[in-house]
Amino acid sequence: MHGKICTIFFLAFGFLTPGLIAQPSAAFTGAPASALMEAPPASAGAGIVQPPVKPAAAPETSPSKWYEKMNVRGYAQFRYNYLAEHQPDPNCESCNSNPLKSNGFEFRRARLAFTIVPSDRFTFYLQLDYSADGSGNNKHYVQLRDAYADIFLTKNKAWNLRLGQSKVPFGFENMQSSSNRLPLDRAEALNSAVPSERDLGAFLYWAAPKKRKLLRSLTDNFQKGSGDYGLFAFGIYNGQGINKTEQNDKVHVVSRFCWPFELPHNQILEPAIQAYGGRYTLPKEQITSGVKARKDLTYNDSRVAGSLVLYPRPFGVALEYNTGFGPAFDTNTDSITTRRLSGGYLTLSYRKELPKHMMLLPYARFQVFEGGRKADTDTRLYDMQETEIGFEFAPTKNVEVTLAYMNSHRHTIDSKANIAERRHWMRLQVQLNY
Numbered sequence: 007m008h009g010k011i012c013t014i015f016f017l018a019f020g021f022l023t024p025g026l027i028a029q030p031s032a033a034f035t036g037a038p039a040s041a042l043m044e045a046p047p048a049s050a051g052a053g054i055v056q057p058p059v060k061p062a063a064a065p066e067t068s069p070s071k072w073y074e075k076m077n078v079r080g081y082a083q084f085r086y087n088y089l090a091e092h093q094p095d096p097n098c099e100s101c102n103s104n105p106l107k108s109n110g111f112e113f114r115r116a117r118l119a120f121t122i123v124p125s126d127r128f129t130f131y132l133q134l135d136y137s138a139d140g141s142g143n144n145k146h147y148v149q150l151r152d153a154y155a156d157i158f159l160t161k162n163k164a165w166n167l168r169l170g171q172s173k174v175p176f177g178f179e180n181m182q183s184s185s186n187r188l189p190l191d192r193a194e195a196l197n198s199a200v201p202s203e204r205d206l207g208a209f210l211y212w213a214a215p216k217k218r219k220l221l222r223s224l225t226d227n228f229q230k231g232s233g234d235y236g237l238f239a240f241g242i243y244n245g246q247g248i249n250k251t252e253q254n255d256k257v258h259v260v261s262r263f264c265w266p267f268e269l270p271h272n273q274i275l276e277p278a279i280q281a282y283g284g285r286y287t288l289p290k291e292q293i294t295s296g297v298k299a300r301k302d303l304t305y306n307d308s309r310v311a312g313s314l315v316l317y318p319r320p321f322g323v324a325l326e327y328n329t330g331f332g333p334a335f336d337t338n339t340d341s342i343t344t345r346r347l348s349g350g351y352l353t354l355s356y357r358k359e360l361p362k363h364m365m366l367l368p369y370a371r372f373q374v375f376e377g378g379r380k381a382d383t384d385t386r387l388y389d390m391q392e393t394e395i396g397f398e399f400a401p402t403k404n405v406e407v408t409l410a411y412m413n414s415h416r417h418t419i420d421s422k423a424n425i426a427e428r429r430h431w432m433r434l435q436v437q438l439n440y
Contacts, residue, residue, distance in 0.1 A: 075123040081185045081439045082116040082137075091430040113137040113146065114435065115184055127163075129156040131172075150249060151204065163218070166236075168209040171248065174200045175209065175239035175262040176280050178313040178326060179351075182232040186225060188355055188369040189394050190410050190433055195349025195375040196328050199282070199309050200247075207243025207257070211236030220266055224274065228357055228365045228400065229317050238263050245284040245307065247381060254304055258284030264313070276315040283308035286333065286380055288342070294384050294421045298341035305333035306344050307380065318367065322355035333385040334378025337419050342385050347377020368397040382420070389417040406437040 088109050116137040122130040131154055138149035154170030173181050177196040180203045184192075197203070213221065213236040224231025238261075244250075245258030264278035286307035293299055309330030316323040327350030334345035351373035358366045371394045378385040396410030414429040 072124045077121040080118040083114040085435045089431040127158045193351035193373040198379045201381040202248040204248040205243040209241030213237040253287035256285045274317045278313040281310040318357035320357045324353040335384045335387045349375030365400040370395045384420040387419040408435040
C-alpha cells in the first residue's frame with residue numbers, strides 16, 4: 007500500500023512541475039519604468055517651441071543573485087544545571103542531550119540557519135547545530151539539523167512540496183522551535199515518536215493564504231506558535247531518525263490536520279489530529295549483547311495523537327496526548343518486543359507585557375509517559391511522571407532568561423538496570439537570539 011501511495015504522490019508532482027517551471031517569477035521581473043518623462047519648461051521670453059525631449063533610457067537591472075536573497079539567523083541556549091537530589095543514580099539518558107551526571111554549564115543548543123530564496127516559488131533552508139555531542143566526553147561538534155527545499159506548486163503558495171531533511175509533522179511541540187518553547191525540553195511522550203523531530207523524506211503541505219499568515223504571526227511577540235506547517239500535511243519519510251541511513255525497504259507515512267480559529271476576547275484556539283505508521287529497524291549497535299530481538303530487528307512503529315493549543319493572549323494552554331505501538335524492552339523475557347505506549351502533557355502559561363517592551367511568561371507543565379523509547383539502548387522501557395514550573399523573562403527580543411524547577415519520578419528498565427529514580431533539580435537558561 008505504501009508503494010501505491012508513493013507512486014500516486016510523485017505522479018501528481020510530475021504532472022504539476024512542468025506548469026510550475028514554465029511560469030516566470032513575477033517577483034524578479036522588476037517594476038516597469040515610466041514610458042515618458044515630463045518636458046522641461048521653455049526659457050522665459052523665448053518664442054521658439056522647444057523640441058520634445060526624448061525619454062531617458064531605463065537603467066539596466068540585472069537579475070537578483072541567490073546570495074542577495076539570503077537570510078541568516080540563529081540562537082544559542084546556555085544553561086546551568088543544579089541537581090539538588092537524585093535517588094539512587096543521577097544518570098538520565100533522556101533528560102538532556104547528555105546524561106545529567108553532575109552540576110555545571112552547557113550549551114544545550116547553538117544554531118545557525120540560512121534561508122535562501124532563488125525565486126518566488128522556490129526556497130532552500132539549511133540549519134546547523136554547532137553544539138552537538140561526540141563520543142565520550144567530546145562536545146561542540148557541528149551537526150546538520152535541517153536541509154530542505156520548499157517548492158510552491160501554486161501561485162498563491164497554498165501548496166508546497168518539501169524535500170530533504172526536515173521536521174516530521176507529528177505533534178505541536180515537536181514542530182515548535184526550541185527557541186519558542188517555554189519548557190526547557192520537549193515532552194517525552196510525543197518526542198519519542200520522532201527523536202530530534204526530523205527525518206529525511208518528502209512532505210506535502212496545504213493552507214489557505216490567510217491561514218498561513220495567521221500561523222506565521224503566532225510566532226511573533228512571544229505567542230509561542232509552531233510556525234507554518236500548513237493546515238494539512240502528508241508525507242513519506244525513512245523513519246530511522248535524523249542523519250541516519252534507511253535500514254529497510256519500507257517508508258513511514260504521516261499525516262496531520264489542524265485548524266486555528268479566533269475566539270472572543272482576542273483568543274486563538276488550534277485543535278489538531280495527526281498519525282503516522284511504519285516499520286522501524288533497530289541498529290545492531292543499539293542492542294546489548296545477549297538481548298533477544300527479532301531476526302530482522304524490525305518492529306511496528308505507529309501512533310495517533312491529538313493536540314489542543316490555546317495561544318497565550320494572555321492565558322495559554324497546550325495539551326497533547328498520543329498512543330500507539332513500538333519496540334520496548336521486556337524484562338520478563340530479556341527481549342525487545344512490540345508494546346503499546348501512551349502519554350502526553352499539559353502546559354499552562356500566562357503572557358504579561360511589561361514596560362519598555364519587556365515580557366514575562368510564567369508556566370507550569372505536567373507530563374506522563376509509559377512505553378519504550380526506540381532510540382535508546384535496548385529500546386529502554388519508561389514509566390515516568392514529571393512536573394516543571396518556571397518563568398521566562400525577556401528584557402529584549404535578543405535575550406531570554408528562563409528559570410525552571412523540575413520534580414521527576416522515573417522507572418526505567420533495560421538489560422542492565424531496573425531503576426526507580428526520583429529527581430529534583432533547578433536549571434537556568436539564557437537564550438541569545440541573533
